Amino acid sequence: MDNEKLTTESVKPAAPTAAATPRPVAPKPAAPAAPAVPAENLCELQVVAPEALHAEMKRLHDEEQMDFLECLTGMDWEADGLGVIYHLESTVTGKRVCLKTVTTDRENPLLPSVTDLWDVANIYEREVFDFYGIKFTGHPDMRRVFMREDWVGYPFRKDDETEKNNPLRMDNEPLADDTEVLTLQADGTVKSNRREIFEDGDYVVNIGPQHPSTHGVLHFRVALEGERIKKIDPVLGYIHRGIEKMNESLTYPQTLALTDRLDYLGAMQSRHALCMCIEKAMGVEVSDRVKVIRTIMDELQRIDSHILFFSCLCQDLGATTAFLYGFRDREKILDIFEETCGGRLILNYNTIGGVMADLHPNFQKRVKEFIPYMRRNIKEYYDIFVGNVIFHNRAKGVGVLTKEQAISFGCTGGTGRASGWHNDVRKRMPYAAYDKVQFNEVVRTEGDSYARLLVRLDEIMESLSIIEQLIDNIPEGSFQEKMKPIIKVPAGTYYTAVEGSRGEFGVLLESKGDKSPYRLHYRSTGLPLVAVMDTVCSGNMLADLITIGGTVDYIVPDVDR
């Protein structure tokens, strides 16, 4: 009896949203333009059945040259089943495709793996398994990636009682030595095998989670052969805060606050991406002033991030003076931020439809002072560190990542560009005011640690020139569009990406028309960069792990989300 009552009650509130008798009345005056044209960032999802998925993916990969798996998102559509959304892009033709696949089996959901086509799918599919419990047949390493191995349930499922099943455990976490491999056999049954992660006789060293040079709490299990690295198995999740799950119970303006805390050195860009995604989905056009302000702020943030990248790399390699030089210049940017935004690191500046406050009267003056100052000081960086022969020996030809590997692993940002991959979102899909400015995409071909450092230093110069072009031409206008007090995004799936400080930061938003998102997924810039560490480091010295990790430039809170 009780059960019946419960079900009927749970259906009732859902029915009006589907039938929508009162709903169309409300949004009509708010967004008259929205229904006429579909939103710019709306994903046209091609639904592919799980059985046909792998063949279709192989066709796209081989025939249509879809060699970049941009984003892979697990989904829980409740009654409609569990599934995955794939975003593919061709680095040759620039064509983009979104696919969707669904399985209705909630007890034992199985989907075919695409790890054989794109290397980065390995870690993405592990993430989906961790959050939704979807197992991928043909995946070589079906383990949890963020949660502890003794975690009960799958936290992102809508019906999971996560907190009840998982009290705080203070015992040491178990780390398995073997992993599960599922293979789909010809007769349709699935066979489960165990596979050792490390081989017998491997000498395994743990680095992290508490280590000063892992840039956060990251844990590597490194198999060594003498002093050379044989294999790296990253253990993530030490700063997994479940931001994506939290977003599902927050209103849209509330979700903004958490983006700043993902990649705190790309706070502006991450928040920009989410704001832009919501604005485009709602059909809100922001003023030119806002676009220019956002562009300048993004570039300042990029300089800030790259300076910190340089400083930390120097610190990791023992050059403390260079660290101090970097922080001296970074403080100048933080001063500029502080005057306008009020914060130093967590800025909370972008809002849906604009920015939080207008520019401070001193802003232009300060920025104009900063540009020549930084151009002069960056020469010091070369004098004190980059030209150093010890650094050359440790960086040149070390940790080489080829272009094909970079694309297959989805390593966007400076890491990919150092390997010769033109992946700058500002050029690929211009947003804000990037179509109005002249700038070069800094690309090198060596793909080693040294190239990765130089790309970032050159990007500082490019960013300065972007700011220089815009700072005198900030158009007049309002800094905040008038928005309704309760923001609701029309139903649909939307994807927007920006060029974050260390690569493509994407936001996938699925809305059911409510005031909070149904699913909000962030394409982390850092997760592919951590996934690639095994490939980049194998064969190099253990000591070079620090140099390579420093130059690949991941931020762990962004990886773990």
Next chain:
Amino acid sequence: MKRPKIKSIPYEEFKDNETFEKIVAELNAGGAHVLVKPLDDLINWGRSNSLWPLTFATSCCGIEFMAVCAARYDIARFGFEVTRNSPRQADVILVSGTITNKMAPVLKRLYDQMADPKYVVAIGGCSISGGPFTKSYHVVKGVDQIIPVDVYVPGCPPRPESFLYGMMQLQRKVKVENFFGTTNRKQKDPYKEEMKEQNVELLNQQEEA
């Protein structure tokens, strides 16, 4: 020492002197030894001006900690600049950043590995109460649930000035400590009492036998 002196900040300008005075009163309840106390003060003067922090940072607050270490805020003015990478060499752990359920046992182990006397400073909203992530299923709602905290520094992240203020509060706490232990003649030593009882019991048992 009842009113520890911190260079450049007068005693009255610290914010919660009441809490602090309560601690001092508690520590000195049994009176102070005329010879040991000056020795205490001397040692505490040295200890409070050379607190070595552990390089421990999980997220955003860690970047602010780096900024505090750099030239503008210059943590070396207070003697905190010797950041140690090993917990065995550190005096104070600055918990800067969110502590998740997976990280909690690691943090506890780090704390256990530190040698006494050791101190904990909870930096930022996340380590005080979970901060913006209180509703998350994977975040510890305050590090004081797993390790004892000496000073709380609120902020998200705290400004470098708050960092320094919090560290000065810790210095004051260190300065009033009884490093050589308290000598309270009025109070009976609970350990000795216990041993006495055990001895009596043993004697009784022997007599019975």
